[in-house]
Amino acid sequence: MTERHYDAGDTAEAVEPIRLSGPGLNEDPSALYERIRQTYGPVAPVLLEGDLPAWFVCGYAELERVTADSRLFARDTRRWNAWDRVPDDWSLLAYVLYNTSVMFTEGPLHQRRSAAISDALADVDQFELVSRCERIADRLIDDFAGGGKADLIGQYAERIPLSAVAAIYGMPESETPGLVRDIAASMDSGGSESMHAYDRVRERMRMLVETKREHPSADVPSRLIAHPAGLEDEEIVLDLLVLLSTAHQPTANWIGNTIRLLLTDVRFAADLSGGRASVGQALNEVLWRDTPVQNFIGRVASRDTMLGGRRLHAGDLVVLGLAAANADPAVRAAGRDTAGNSAHLSFGQGEHGCPYPAPELAEVIARTSVEVLLDRLPDLALAVPPEALRWRDSVLLRGLTGLPVHFSPTHPTH
Template sequence: MTPAPVPLSGPRFQTEPAELYREMRRDHGAVTPVVLDGDIPAWLVLGYRELHQVTGDPVLFSRDSELWNQWDRIPDDWPLLPMIGRKQPSILYTVGERHRERAAMISDALEAVDPFELRAQAERFADELIDAACAKGEIDLIGDYAALLPVRVLAMLYGFAEEQGPGLVTALNDMVNGRENALAGQQHLAGSMARLIADRKAAPASDVVSRMLANTAGFTDEEIIQDLMVMMAAGHQPTADWIGNSLRLMLTDERFAASLFGGRNSVAEAMNEVLWEDTPTQNVAGRWASRDAQLGGHRVRAGDLLLLGLQGANSDPQVRTDGSALTGGNNAHFSFGHGEHRCPFPAQEVAEVIARTGIEVVLDRLPDIDLAVPADALTRRPSPWLRGLTELPVRFTPTPALGGTPA
């Protein structure tokens, strides 16, 4: 008897995703039938080679959500609409030459970021967050640190005034965490982007928004606003989770103990291992089949939705035959996607600088840092999409703020 489709929900994505992906692969193979909220069918691509095939063929497996054969079953209040949208003007749902032009605009704007200035600003914001807690001897490295840092740095890169940072932090965290005021957060972010674009049209500066506006490919303000919102959302939460998941690994795995007491060589290794074993973006929606096709031993119909199982592919036993973590500089993971819709390389570099700086500031500033709770008491958000800790409480010997008093 054919095993039933797997609900893409439930506590196991929070507590034991690796075992769940193994069961899916055992029962269904490299491509697993799943059901989303409202009993909506989809395919979860777990195989490394199959995911490479899907992301590498944008004609057969399109990013055009208009192809979906389930739209007549999707209610207006479907909870996944913010993630799987229809007729959205952002780069996420643009295809063909127009997508390549938009991707080039974003890449060019980010590539011009000065890496030394980026690191300096990331250090400054990180130090301010540590200053607020260093005299207390304890801090939640998620809620009081990682969840606040990336958006502040990104806001500075875009050209926002520094006093706008806290409001953007609140709005974005409300959006990505699906809180009841998520819509208000989305509206605040969109309005802030629109005002920034108007300001930069009147007075260009050396920032990401000014460089995007200088592009000559003829993008509308609405297109740029949508792309800026995608860039900030995609850059903030996964980077925050990259920081949190890496710090958790370094605080709970004795292999990284030396880094907690003055060494730094293992920071990059921990960050890379997280991208293989505990990647912040676990699953991504999606691609739509433009015609009937065979994939992983299954018949995929035209208009079917395929979800990209990034963590499942990273742990595919067909490419992990020795069970190793594939660390030590091996970056052939899928954590940033693949193909023309992958995370642009300059965006990856920005995220890496922010994450590494955030981790190193913690290790530099907080002496004898240690978990304040047992490692097995740490919990994850109950999400099949983004994997991150709900909190990471630590304690340490109180130390003065850089300015002599807490901020």
């Protein structure tokens, strides 16, 4: 295969790509994104791990265009023109390897699947979800409340989202710990254990669909089975897996990033013992400034086109720079402040954005988790200097590896 020539547009000038990886991406992504924007403009040539080429969309308007046009910027990754260069152990393979889930389908098929998911999620009782999340949060806090210290990532934030999703799936509470372990293992890059873990989760979803077909209840799988779209069991299994994976780490990161903001930013510290406004503001600010999914891979150009002054060729891979687009100076110039503003792109947009009402349900889980924690442990404080906190090594996700805290020991609620 010939080397990719990044066309600067209507001129013949070649553009040198920048690596979208390394310490700068993990520790200070906003600085890297600003450097990319200053150097290349709203659409930049980048190299992903393994020197695989892609276009990085960091302009707010340009990203809106990409997400709005699902025919031109398509989701079926089989169109990618660099597949012959992708190694079998590529760490990002799971995010681009085509399967027949709702993530990669297009056109009427995607609309049918997405509508069924939205309808199934819309019937989730949000008041009951709050109650379930409160019970889950209380139980987790009880496990470490007496010790006066905890890691709020591993012991709290990463355990709540899957437990909540398992509840709306109608799964027995006894099965949740194993599901949490297998989902976490399946998302580790590479290794046979991650594949075995994924296979166990997929088999659990298959068994769940079989059970719900015989004994339906008021839960998401049962609603998908009964939906007028007439989904096949394999379609439901794959889409339940998608919901699990997209609910797990992003929501856990949202919880962890919000707690970090509340504990390190003086604007919020004074309000921790007050009303709920600061929690809502912190959740929203995280979506603007430390969004749990900072980049998304991706879209593939279905034909030659121009975007942000760059000429893209059919088959080129497009990376959605969600965090970078949120920080686009043009957004600030338009008077879009982050306070009370939900015009961020953190959940994507358009036909392949996060299906309604999934963002609402994620916010219920995140907000309840943070509020219960602050209620139970009002003198919560970081156990290390803020600069000692470390971010996960990921081009896609933005989340902490740990969040050590201390507090006054307290008795369990039960």
